[in-house]
Amino acid sequence: MSETIFSKIINREIAADIVFENDRILAFRDINPQAPVHVLVIPKKPIPTINAIDPEDVALIGELFIAARQIAAEEGIDESGYRTVFNCNRDGGQEVYHLHLHLLGGRAMQWPPG
Ligand code: 5GP
DSSP states (O other): OOOOHHHHHHTTSSOOOEEEEOSSEEEEEOSSOSSSEEEEEEESSOOOSGGGOOGGGHHHHHHHHHHHHHHHHHHTOTTTOEEEEOOOHHHHTOOSSSOOEEEEESSOOOSSOO
């Protein structure tokens, strides 16, 4: 897989506002936030899209949500609520081809999305 901006963040080649890290996962604030809280939770393993998730990644994907809920609590939006989103490919609005879970909160979300 070709290198993405997110692999450069993982490797500390470019800076990011990191809010969570362990051996498998990194989370950092989105550079163009769409809500008062907008954090991207990513696996360090370079999975390009949801379509490339392998059965062996099942636990890793679950860990993204465990990290997201922990960050939501730390950001004080767990009770007010939040949205988690994976965009996939062109029609899903994906721009960076390194799997990432958007964690958005701090304001009321609209439904349906545009
Ligand atoms: P996508 O559209 O692929 O689901 O979301 C990619 C997200 O990455 C966008 O919300 C965009 O603002 C964010 N992003 C792109 N480049 C950077 C960067 O260099 N640093 C950070 N922190 N976020 C980025």
